[in-house]
Amino acid sequence: MQLRTLGANGPQVSAQGLGCMGMSISYGEPNDAESIATIHRALDLGVNLIVTSDAYGAGVNEQLVGRALQGRRDRAMVATKFGNLGLAGGNPAGLSGGHPDYVPQACEKSLKCLGVDVIDIYGLHRVDPAVPIEDTVGAMKKLVEQGKVRYLALSEAGPQTIRRAHKVHPIAAVETEYSLWSRDVEADVLPTCRELGIAFMAYAPLGRGFLTATMKSLDALLPKDRRREHPRFNADNIKRNAELLAPLEKIAAEKKCTPAQVALAWVHAQGADIFPIPGTKRRAFLEQNIAAFDLKLDAEAVNALSNAFAAGVTAGTRYPEKQMKALGI
Numbered sequence: 001m002q003l004r005t006l007g008a009n010g011p012q013v014s015a016q017g018l019g020c021m022g023m024s025i026s027y028g029e030p031n032d033a034e035s036i037a038t039i040h041r042a043l044d045l046g047v048n049l050i051v052t053s054d055a056y057g058a059g060v061n062e063q064l065v066g067r068a069l070q071g072r073r074d075r076a077m078v079a080t081k082f083g084n085l086g087l088a089g090g091n092p093a094g095l096s097g098g099h100p101d102y103v104p105q106a107c108e109k110s111l112k113c114l115g116v117d118v119i120d121i122y123g124l125h126r127v128d129p130a131v132p133i134e135d136t137v138g139a140m141k142k143l144v145e146q147g148k149v150r151y152l153a154l155s156e157a158g159p160q161t162i163r164r165a166h167k168v169h170p171i172a173a174v175e176t177e178y179s180l181w182s183r184d185v186e187a188d189v190l191p192t193c194r195e196l197g198i199a200f201m202a203y204a205p206l207g208r209g210f211l212t213a214t215m216k217s218l219d220a221l222l223p224k225d226r227r228r229e230h231p232r233f234n235a236d237n238i239k240r241n242a243e244l245l246a247p248l249e250k251i252a253a254e255k256k257c258t259p260a261q262v263a264l265a266w267v268h269a270q271g272a273d274i275f276p277i278p279g280t281k282r283r284a285f286l287e288q289n290i291a292a293f294d295l296k297l298d299a300e301a302v303n304a305l306s307n308a309f310a311a312g313v314t315a316g317t318r319y320p321e322k323q324m325k326a327l328g329i
């Protein structure tokens with residue numbers, strides 16, 4: 001896998017990363033042994049960008065990543081995040097997620113869970129509306145000065161917040177949802193990142209699995225799968241959205257590859273400053289997703305897909321209503 005500089009002055013990371021969230025929460029049954037084998041295979045195939053958060057099972061996913069990295073730490077660029085307290089299970093000290101006093105506490109916990117001395121890329125998972133971004137990033141900057149983290153990132157931040165944060169300390173990457181069916185960032189977040197020399201880490205590039213064309217009805221999801229709470233996956237919307245998949249499946253058939261690979265190739269075609277981080281807990285899917293990096297789509301195919309998934313065609317919002325309020329702040 002090709003290595004690229006993350007943002008103007010960031011570290012060398014693989015052009016595609018590995019998202020580890022689904023190894024511990026949200027999607028189906030965890031399988032730690034296969035998940036660890038998947039992280040090892042990713043490193044062996046040159047994928048060094050390993051992405052987690054303290055919110056994924058309140059440290060459980062970071063611990064899993066930490067176990068996988070034992071003896072392999074120097075081969076990985078670990079990206080973790082803090083401040084998504086709703087998902088992380090709250091904060092006992094009563095501080096909000098972006099409070100400057102909370103930032104070092106969260107960092108210490110992540111260092112411990114991961115079993116590392118330094119976090120390569122440390123991100124604010126959700127912007128805290130109660131705290132000026134300058135204060136949160138100011139506290140993150142101190143962690144860089146103390147050698148506890150190397151580079152900074154933001155997740156789901158709005159363009160003005162990105163600009164203000166970048167003035168306090170260079171932001172290496174913004175991590176936000178981006179895929180054929182989630183293209184809101186094209187309006188302002190992506191142009192802002194490009195103007196400032198900030199890389200874009202595209203999370204859920206497979207549409208949380210939908211763009212693999214294997215989830216065309218609710219029956220494809222286990223009863224406790226968190227996607228059932230997401231409006232795009234509700235019984236009516238998933239059926240409507242499945243009607244969008246025909247062009248993706250057609251191009252996959254022509255190219256003799258899978259819809260998942262075409263969906264990833266479309267994200268790569270949007271620019272070398274975009275680093276998709278597909279998630280999987282299985283080596284077989286990982287290998288397929290890595291192979292997608294070499295699948296080059298011609299302009300005609302890219303345009304056909306962009307037109308088929310034009311902004312606004314997807315039925316349902318990206319998150320349940322309450323969580324939507326935390327996006328783009």
Ligand SMILES: NC(=O)c1ccc[n+]([C@@H]2O[C@H](COP(=O)([O-])OP(=O)(O)OC[C@H]3O[C@@H](n4cnc5c(N)ncnc54)[C@H](OP(=O)(O)O)[C@@H]3O)[C@@H](O)[C@H]2O)c1
Binds near residue numbers: 021279284
């Ligand atoms: N910053 C944020 O707020 C935020 C939010 C969400 C996610 N993320 C990050 O982004 C990463 C990726 O997003 P995501 O995992 O939500 O969604 P995703 O990458 O779009 O899709 C993951 C789903 O697709 C399935 N899958 C993966 N490769 C496949 C293939 N080749 N064929 C068939 N199915 C395949 C996975 O199955 P299996 O699980 O069975 O392998 C899983 O159900 C996460 O792991 C997380 O690190 C960040």
